[in-house]
Amino acid sequence: MSITIYTVSGAPRGWRVLTGLTIKQLDFTVKYLEVSKNELKSDAFLQVNPRATVPVLQYGDVTLRDSFAILAWLDRQFPARPLFGRDSESAAQIWQLATECSDYLRAATHELLSPVFSNKYNIESNNPQDQALINAAETAHQECRFLEKQLAHTLFLTSDLASAADAIVYPEIKLIERAINQHAQIMDKLRFTQLVNPYPRLAEWLNRMSELPGMKQTQPIHW
Numbered sequence: 001m002s003i004t005i006y007t008v009s010g011a012p013r014g015w016r017v018l019t020g021l022t023i024k025q026l027d028f029t030v031k032y033l034e035v036s037k038n039e040l041k042s043d044a045f046l047q048v049n050p051r052a053t054v055p056v057l058q059y060g061d062v063t064l065r066d067s068f069a070i071l072a073w074l075d076r077q078f079p080a081r082p083l084f085g086r087d088s089e090s091a092a093q094i095w096q097l098a099t100e101c102s103d104y105l106r107a108a109t110h111e112l113l114s115p116v117f118s119n120k121y122n123i124e125s126n127n128p129q130d131q132a133l134i135n136a137a138e139t140a141h142q143e144c145r146f147l148e149k150q151l152a153h154t155l156f157l158t159s160d161l162a163s164a165a166d167a168i169v170y171p172e173i174k175l176i177e178r179a180i181n182q183h184a185q186i187m188d189k190l191r192f193t194q195l196v197n198p199y200p201r202l203a204e205w206l207n208r209m210s211e212l213p214g215m216k217q218t219q220p221i222h223w
């Protein structure tokens with residue numbers, strides 16, 4: 001039996017799962033769907049996931065949607081290299097950071113990066129939409145500061161081993177890095193000139209994560 005993941009290239013929640021699988025060093029196949037071709041709403045995919053969202057995991061008779069559910073299932077099904085720690089304390093620390101990221105960092109990067117990637121801003125105009133962008137950037141900075149502190153004593157976010165928390169945060173920071181590289185002017189105005197300054201530990205962590213074996217395979221196909 002093999003693991004198949006349905007996702008959209010660059011979709012952060014799908015990328016969480018690809019990262020989790022890579023941390024666990026499991027083999028998997030990816031089926032990329034295209035939003036522009038309405039493939040999430042196709043009859044075939046709605047049979048797989050009536051919510052029309054990615055990621056979805058298929059493994060034999062098992063079909064699962066939702067990035068957290070998939071990561072939790074993977075950890076029970078394949079206990080080696082645990083994503084949720086080996087004891088109650090570390091499991092709670094990992095869940096805490098993972099759900100915080102899902103609640104706060106995901107929202108902040110979405111608010112910040114959607115207009116940036118689609119060039120929908122005019123930062124000089126002082127219109128309310130751009131004020132929303134400035135606010136989103138400030139929230140993203142707040143979350144980056146939080147993660148920078150989190151990395152003060154450990155190689156990964158909750159310990160010296162990569163966990164589900166790292167899998168969930170990784171796509172968000174990669175997307176911020178991508179925006180810094182591709183949309184330097186606007187990101188510079190939003191005080192994201194580079195990641196390494198003012199977030200040196202976060203930048204180092206990003207490299208450490210990117211260098212895990214197999215991680216390149218998780219990169220969005222169009223990058």
Ligand SMILES: N[C@@H](CCC(=O)N[C@@H](CS)C(=O)NCC(=O)O)C(=O)O
Nearest residue numbers: 011012013014053054055066067068
């Ligand atoms: N709670 C779900 C949310 C899934 C979700 O919203 N995925 C996004 C991609 S990151 C999606 O499929 N969006 C397509 C849409 O909503 O039309 C999870 O964590 O997997």
